[in-house]
Amino acid sequence: MSAIEKFGPLLGRILIVALYLPSGIAKIGGFNNTVGYIASKGLPLPQVAAAGTILVEVVVALALLVGFKARLAALILALFTLAAAIIFHNYWAVPAEQVMMQQINFYKNLAIVGGLLFVATFGAGPLSIDNRR
Amino acid sequence: MYFLKALVTLLSRILMAAYFIPAGMKVMKGLAGWIAYYQARSSLLPGLTQSFPRAFVLATFICETGFGLALLIGLATRQAALLLILFVVAWNLLYHSYWTMPEELYGAEQVNFYKNCAIIGGLLLITVYGAGRFSLDALLHRWRSIRQAERLSRFRPAAAATMLKEPQR
DSSP states (O other), X not given: XXXXXXXXXXXXXXXXXXXXXXHHHHHHHTHHHHHHHHHHTTOSOHHHXXXXXXXXXXXXXXXXXXXXXXXHHHHHHHHHHHHHHHHHOOTTSSOGGGHHHHHHHHHHHHHHHHHHHHHHHHOSOSSSSTTOO | OHHHHHHHHHHHHHHHHHHHHHHHHHHHHTHHHHHHHHHHHOOSSHHHHHHSHHHHHHHHHIIIIIIHHHHHHTSSHHHHHHHHHHHHHHHHHHHOOGGGSOXXXXXXXXXXXXXXXXXXXXXXXXXXXXXXXXXXXXXXXXXXXXXXXXXXXXXXXXXXXXXXXXXXX
């Protein structure tokens, strides 16, 4: 197995988790800010949504990082990112000065979902708990 | 199941291209604005990007649109993904190095930096695993295998039969 086939998936997982894990941990500290942000988009039960977000961003991302049930973890993260894109980066419904930034964020979220779906399709790769033998 | 996996890889490639191709197009459309944007933001290598802003914008357009299209149709996918990784890494370090930026840009640029990191991760996975079945790469591979198997079948029919089997990944 060549070097990129061996280390590539692990590095890819690390880079993807580098987005979610620090963000999730920061949300634990700023729980009220997160609740406020979620409520400002008109969602019901913002505390539950915030707790769920933290759960996904920390626990599921960790599972993806070590490659434990990576396919399922990647699928959950993909759905989460897609929902976040549609709900929070709805560039078609924000005031004019935010449109550019939210549009970039929306499409970047889509690209990240694409990458996550690759993990969901092909698994965690070598160097993971799923494939440790 | 294999069909479903192949469909999901096609969807992934479409989602990635949905980010890169419009980004490349937009860079070309608002040329003067983008040049001003880069010149206001370049932090790690200011000399390089400020002396050749037009070349840089052109390189951005070619990379993002060209390699985005390659990902979309699945032609030379691994190579396109690898070159796109190099491009996004360079772009990330040059323009989204949030640790060198003033206060008001810090939050947004941090988000952009880490999102680009995740995109690089996804592209790395495409480089490792290839395009999947619904791509031009796979089509060309099948044609080549059929031709090789036809030539081989006269002398070594068993090897020819193995060559024609689909890679069940």
